Amino acid sequence: MTAAKQFDIVIVGGGAAGIATASSLLSRAAHMAIAVIEPADRHYYQPGWTMVGAGIFSAASTAKTTAAVMPAGVTWIKQAVTEFSPDDNEIGLADGSTVGYERLVVCPGLKLNWAGVEGLEDNLGRNGVTSNYSFKTAPYTWDLVQNLKSGKALFTQPPMPIKCAGAPQKALYLSADHWHRSGTLNNIDVGFFTATPSLFGVAHYVPALMKYVEKYGAELHFEHTLTKIDGATKIATFTRADGEEVQSDFDMIHVCPPQCAPDFIRQSPLVDEAGWVDVDPATLQSRRYENVWALGDVMNAPNAKTAAAARAQAPVVATNLLQHAGLNTGMGHYNGYGSCPLTVERGKIVLAEFGYGGKLLPSFPKWLIDGQYPSVLAWLLKARALPWIYWNAMLKGREWLVKPALGAEESS
Ligand SMILES: Cc1cc2nc3c(=O)[nH]c(=O)nc-3n(C[C@H](O)[C@H](O)[C@H](O)COP(=O)(O)OP(=O)(O)OC[C@H]3O[C@@H](n4cnc5c(N)ncnc54)[C@H](O)[C@@H]3O)c2cc1C
Structure with a gap:
């Protein structure tokens, strides 16, 4: 295959992880030619659906057009990816065309x-x-x-x-x-x-x-x-x-x-035996192809599959990918952070925040929010702050509380 379109970086999937990664990349290297491949017209804030099911949020408040969340400066290819040819650095799309890349980020979520x-x-x-x-x-x-x-x-x-x-x-x-x-x-x-x-x-x-x-x-x-x-x-x-x-x-x-994992992922050469994209859990780099990274729900690191996890992963992938491209950004390491705000009653949440191996990783001091007890403040976080943070920080490359601490190791 010889791809008609070529990009420095191609991102498969424009969901929570894909848009956050595109923005984190642009905030570090605005000159790169980045494509996001995303077939859907609408982008959803899925964590809001629990609140829709309880009559607290309207369904409409959890959706925006994909065009509205696509960062300025990236090329949006409105197609579904059907095939990976990582040995040729190309992917195939549903319309039969191909796209070539220097580096690939895989994040089409799960099925x-x-x-x-x-x-x-x-x-x-x-x-x-x-x-x-x-x-x-x-x-x-x-x-x-x-x-x-x-x-x-x-x-x-x-x-x-x-x-x-x-x-x-x-x-x-x-x-x-x-x-x-x-x-x-x-x-x-x-x-x-x-x-x-x-x-x-x-x-x-x-x-x-x-x-x-x-x-x-x-x-x-x-x-x-x-x-x-x-x-x-x-x-x-x-x-x-x-x-x-x-x-x-x-x-x-x-x-x-x-x-x-989605069918086109399970059939690809990128995956482990269970069909999830096989990555190093700290660097999120593919264990098989050194110019491929994966994040979000599609990959096999043993973290809680959450938007909160994708929020922490996106800056790590952006940093490590650019380090691999020779831009000396340093190496970021993901600690498995994920968060699950358990809405135990209207107005109170048990806020679970943990990383690999179930290690507790609270964002707040115990006197403010103690994950062992239901918290009104955690409810306000979920009901008021987190949707705003999702649309206005995570998807815009503002890495509040998730800027990676950089190590000096070289990318492989
Ligand atoms: C009911 C519910 C409650 C949740 N509650 C929380 C919560 O409280 N806190 C929390 O942090 N997380 C929560 N989550 C989880 C969170 O929404 C996901 O973990 C997060 O969206 C994962 O991001 P992602 O980018 O990997 O996948 P997604 O956001 O699902 O995005 C995947 C994107 O890939 C695209 N795609 C699919 N196939 C292809 C293809 N062939 N080619 C190109 N693109 C493709 C899709 O159209 C989609 O836009 C909840 C989810 C649900 C459903």
């Missing part, structure tokens, strides 16, 4: 595998079946919650890894909080069915969460994976870790779909 649960696609958005994992159906969660006065409400979580592993239980807490406040909780059975063996991956936060599980009378079912939904009879089927099938009826069910 929500709605088809992985039988009957889910057919019922999503009706028959009491909803999900905050989709812009289209997050408002339906709030409709269902407001209209349910008695009956059974189920909330499900698939096997890890998933993006924002706290989001399935955030939906439970905010729904149950509404029923608690409106005096109907006593008439509603709340169940949480998760494929995982515990409530949250970092034990430090579990006691605070358990207090809310008890307050809302939620029944926990660990190691239960949702496999089927029958919308007509309103029956959900789960497979337990011991292989046994169990069923539960429901009046509403909030589903977090199974997740995996």
Whole structure:
């Protein structure tokens, strides 16, 4: 292949990670020819969808046009990438054309595998079946919650890894909080069915969460994976870790779909056995191709897949890529930081912030926000500050609290 278009840097995906990386690169090297390849017209602030599902944000407030977030100075190629040829430094696009690069950044997010649960696609958005994992159906969660006065409400979580592993239980807490406040909780059975063996991956936060599980009378079912939904009879089927099938009826069910790397990534030469882009967890450089980096939900570092993680990763990738290009920016190292603001009730959040190995990495002193306790300030952070920080800092290359501490090592 000989690509018609050539760029110094090509970024695959213009989501949270892609736009942040483009801006971080431009803030360091404005002269570089950078292309962002992104097929979608709209860019979403996905962390806002939990709040949409609880009637706190409007869906519209979580979306902007892709044109509005694309940094001035980059070339936007409005196409989907279909193929990687890293030995030729080229990628193939859906329209059959190719694009060549000196250096490549891969960040097309992950695939929500709605088809992985039988009957889910057919019922999503009706028959009491909803999900905050989709812009289209997050408002339906709030409709269902407001209209349910008695009956059974189920909330499900698939096997890890998933993006924002706290989001399935955030939906439970905010729904149950509404029923608690409106005096109907006593008439509603709340169940949480998760494929995982515990409530949250970092034990430090579990006691605070358990207090809310008890307050809302939620029944926990660990190691239960949702496999089927029958919308007509309103029956959900789960497979337990011991292989046994169990069923539960429901009046509403909030589903977090199974997740995996996108198909065109899994078929590429960039990936590990599980299909995620294989990177060094500290430098985020590909372990296979020295002029390729990956960040965001698509890669295999063992951090929590969150926008907060992408916010910390983008400056590291920008720094290391430019170091590799000979611009002496130094080397940045990512410590696995990710954040999960667990909305335990309207007005309070248990703020989980941690890095690799579950190491606690709080951004605030304990007297201001202590992650072991629900916090009003953390709620204000999520409801007011973080959306603003996302649109106006992260996507614009303002690296507040995430400027990489630079080491002197050479890039490989
Ligand atoms: C309900 C919910 C709640 C969440 N809550 C939080 C939270 O509280 N805090 C937090 O930090 N994070 C949260 N997240 C997670 C966060 O939104 C993601 O981790 C983050 O968006 C990942 O960024 P990304 O750029 O890797 O992927 P995305 O932002 O998903 O962007 C991927 C981009 O790649 C594009 N793309 C796809 N295929 C191709 C292709 N073939 N070619 C080119 N481009 C392509 C897509 O169109 C998209 O624009 C939540 C997510 C959800 C769904």
